[in-house]
Amino acid sequence: MGSLDVEQLMAGLLEETGALAETVRDADPDLPVPTCPGWSLRDLVEHVGNAHRWGATLVERRSAEPPPPETQRPQGPDWLREGAGLLVDAVRRTGAGTVVWTFLGPRPAAFWVRRMLHDTLVHRADATAAVGRKVGYRPELAADTISEGLELLSAPTSAQARPTLAELRGRGERLLLRPAEPAVRPGWMITRAPEGVRWERGDGPADVTLGGTVTELLLVFSRRLPPEKADVEITGDTALLDHWLARTAF
Structure with a gap:
């Protein structure tokens, strides 16, 4: 699972999702995202929030195959935080070592915490570019x-x-x-x-x-x-x- 343990990954997911939520809080949701051609900030938030919820469903069900995509519409920045919390809670309840479906084959549920952390982290760069700011990350x-x-x-x-x-x-x-x-x-x-x-x-x-x-x-x-x-x-x-x-x- 790389250089970070599962507790660090879960903390990182909550931290990065919170930072993304604050980036978009007062921004126009129709702003284009230059690093994701064709996307608005609303699209980006919808993608990230639904991905977290999809991951939570997959882990909660101990799925051996991918569940249907989540299709909720964004309900504000705190909706983002909620999705990350759902995934972290699902992994805690189910167990980080529980084997579930991934696109690389069966892997521990912690795989999805790491995958969603890094997806969210990169998409925060997209959001900061859209609002005209510069992103910074914790080095680890x-x-x-x-x-x-x-x-x-x-x-x-x-x-x-x-x-x-x-x-x-x-x-x-x-x-x-x-x-x-x-x-x-x-x-x-x-x-x-x-x-x-x-x-x-x-x-x-x-x-x-x-x-x-x-x-x-x-x-x-x-x-x-x-x-x-x-x-x-x-x-x-x-x-x-x-x-x-x-x-x-x-």
């Missing part, structure tokens, strides 16, 4: 979001679900994400192997290195900021980084 949460993203990208079934990921196969080219904060080092060494993406926590020589705070690294990694607009330093083969970002877009 941003770091685990990068790790989880790499776990998903390198999963054996990912290229089947998203064919562009197959184009990330390579001949051993290496990309390094190097965080500035000592507390979350080492960085992430990504290798484009012939069989697919491989990664590990580490440092060393790479074909291209992206350095900066872990928040800035995450914003580039999640394609919420283009590298040229982020406070990052890039050394090496920038075309390799551009190719990676273009094929991990979603």
